[in-house]
Amino acid sequence: MLSILIPVYNQNVVDLVKSLQGQCESLDIQFQILVFDDKSNDETREENKSISHEFGVNYVELPENLGRAKIRNRLGRMAQYKNLLFLDGDSKVIRDDFISKYLEKEDHSFVTYGGREYQKKKPNDQTLILHWKYGTKREALKVKKRILDPYLNFQSNNFLVKAHIFKKIQFDEGIQGYGYEDLLYAEKLKVLNVTITHIDNPVLHDGLECANQFLEKTRNAVKNLVELNQNGLLLNVRLTSFYNKMKGAGMLGLIVKYFKSREESIMNNLKESKNPNIRNYSLFKLLEYSSSIKD
Numbered sequence: 001m002l003s004i005l006i007p008v009y010n011q012n013v014v015d016l017v018k019s020l021q022g023q024c025e026s027l028d029i030q031f032q033i034l035v036f037d038d039k040s041n042d043e044t045r046e047e048n049k050s051i052s053h054e055f056g057v058n059y060v061e062l063p064e065n066l067g068r069a070k071i072r073n074r075l076g077r078m079a080q081y082k083n084l085l086f087l088d089g090d091s092k093v094i095r096d097d098f099i100s101k102y103l104e105k106e107d108h109s110f111v112t113y114g115g116r117e118y119q120k121k122k123p124n125d126q127t128l129i130l131h132w133k134y135g136t137k138r139e140a141l142k143v144k145k146r147i148l149d150p151y152l153n154f155q156s157n158n159f160l161v162k163a164h165i166f167k168k169i170q171f172d173e174g175i176q177g178y179g180y181e182d183l184l185y186a187e188k189l190k191v192l193n194v195t196i197t198h199i200d201n202p203v204l205h206d207g208l209e210c211a212n213q214f215l216e217k218t219r220n221a222v223k224n225l226v227e228l229n230q231n232g233l234l235l236n237v238r239l240t241s242f243y244n245k246m247k248g249a250g251m252l253g254l255i256v257k258y259f260k261s262r263e264e265s266i267m268n269n270l271k272e273s274k275n276p277n278i279r280n281y282s283l284f285k286l287l288e289y290s291s292s293i294k295d
Contacts, residue, residue, distance in 0.1 A: 001029045001030040001031065001081050001082070001083060001103075002024065002029060002030070002031045002032075002081055002083045002085060002099070002102075002103070003031070003032050003034065003079035003080060003081040003083065003084050003085065003163075004020055004024075004031065004032070004033045004034070004085045004087065005034050005036075005072070005075035005076065005079060005084055005085065005086050005087070006033065006034065006035045006036070006075075006086075006087050006088075006089055007036055007038055007068070007071040007072055007075060007088070007089060008035055008036065008037045008038060008040060008044075008048065008089040009037075009038045009039075009040055009065075009089065010040045010041055010044045011040070011044065011089035011090050011207060012044065012047045012048060013035060013048055013051065013089050014047065014048060014050060014051055015092070016087070016089070016091055016092065016093065017033055017035060017051045017054065017057055018051075018054070019093045020033060020087075020093060020098075020099065021033060021054055021055065021056055021057065023093075023096070023097075023098060023099040023100070024056065024099055025055075025056075027099060027100060027103070029099075029103070030081065031056055031081070032056055032057075032058065032079070032080060032081065033054075033056055033057045033058070034058050034060070034075055034078060034079060035048070035051060035057065035058070035059045035060070036060050036062055036071055036074065036075055037059070037060065037061045037062060038062055038065050038066055038067070038071050039061075039062055039063070039064055039065040045061055067173075067175075067176065067177065068171070068175070068177075068178065068181055069171035069172055069173045069174075069175050069181050070171075070173050072086060072156070072170075072171050073170045073171050073173065076163075076166045076167075076170065079163060081163065082162060082163050082164075083102075083103075083106050083160060083161075083162065083163070084160065084161050084162070084163055084166055085099075085102060085159075085160050086156060086157075086158070086159055086160075086161070087157070087158055087203065088156075088157040088158070088203075088205075088207075089207075090205060090206050090207025091116075091157060091158060091203040091204065091205065091206060092203060092204040092206040093203055093204075094117065094202070094203065094204045095201065095202075098114075098201060098203070101114070101199065101201040102114065102160045102199075102201060105160065105197060105199060106160070108197070109160075109195070109197035110161065110162050110165045110194050110195065111159060111160070111161045111162075111165065111189060111194060111195070111196045111197065112159060112160040112161075112196075112197045112198075112199055113146070113150075113153075113154050113155065113158065113159045113196055113197070113198050113199070114158045114159065114160075114199055114200075114201030114202055114203070115140070115141065115142075115143070115146065115158065115198070115199075115200065115201065115202035115203075116135075116139060116140055116155065116157055116158060116202050116203060116204070116205050117140050117202045117203070117204050117205065118132055118135045118136045118139075118140050118204070118205050118208075119132070119204065123208060125210075126272070126273075126274055127210040127211050127212075127271070128208040128209070128210060128211075129211075129273075129274060129275075129276055130211045130214055130215075130270055130271070130276045130281065131208045131209050131210075131211070131214045132208055133276060133278060134214075134278060134281060135205060135208075137278055138278070139155065139205075140202070140205075141153060142200070143198050143199065143200050146198040147198050150195070150196045150197075150198055151183075151186040151187065151189065151190045151196060152183065152186070152236075152237065152238075153198070154182060154183070154185075154186040154189075154196050155182050156171075156181065156182035156185060157182075157203070157205070158201075158202065158203045165194060168192070169185070169188045169189060169192065169194070170185075171184075171185050172184050172185070172188075172233075175224055175228075176220075176224065177217075177220040177224070178217045178220050178221055178224075179217070179218075179220050179221020179222070179223075179224040179225065180221055180224050180225050180228060180235060180237070181224075183235055183237060184228065184233065184235060187233075187235060211270055211271040211272075211276070212271065215270065215271070215284070218281075218284070218285060218288070219288055222239070222285060222288040222289050222292060223288075223292060225237065225239065225240070225289065226289065226292045226293050229293075230293075239285055239286070239289055240289075242282070242286060243286060243289055243290065243293075246286070252290060255283065255286065256286075256287060256290055258283075259283050259284075259286075259287050260287075266280045266283065266284070267284075270284065
């Protein structure tokens, strides 16, 4: 009835798998939990080996790193049941009825997104605050906000999809590294008129990254976005809308000049401040996009 698919890269998923297994067993449903390790470090693999002995769990260590898109597609192809639940390895289940909430939608929706949350308390580690603050303000959206633009507000960290839909619409394996693979997937769904249903069934994002790593992944995501747009796979996301608006108003050059004149203080704010400014982060993304795009 339910295939739970978890790609793993340097994440301990023992507690996640056991919580999912427990909920499925209590519901007395047919299930499988597929965990594919995408060439994690030795320490992570050693930590996760124990789940291979759990009922209903298939743990596979891949010999090479496939990346975010390829590993999800492989998981989907290996799944045996009609409902596929994709979860990121840095997720934490925070509801006792998490599985049952999804199963309520199995006959009423082809694709269902449950959402994500971040811890309520600001991290003590100052280097984690940028990721936490951005995630809290921009990603941890309530259902009433997500449904205003169900495709733009889709994320691949926590969603249920029918197997026959995923067979037709898979993740684009041309995307390298981190960034925008989920929105490109949502765009494919939109083109084929596959509705995304949003429900209140979040998981906790339990993998905050330090500011340097978060900014580097942002650079990679922006690079992916530029390449997608230049290859004709136009994604109308907030960053491209902001760029086009500023350029159309003749303000792009001024914004770039402003950023460069204060680049050191802006980057220090993002990396070292106890209260990083999300507007500075938006400026950072705009500059990365502007410097990468070829008009």
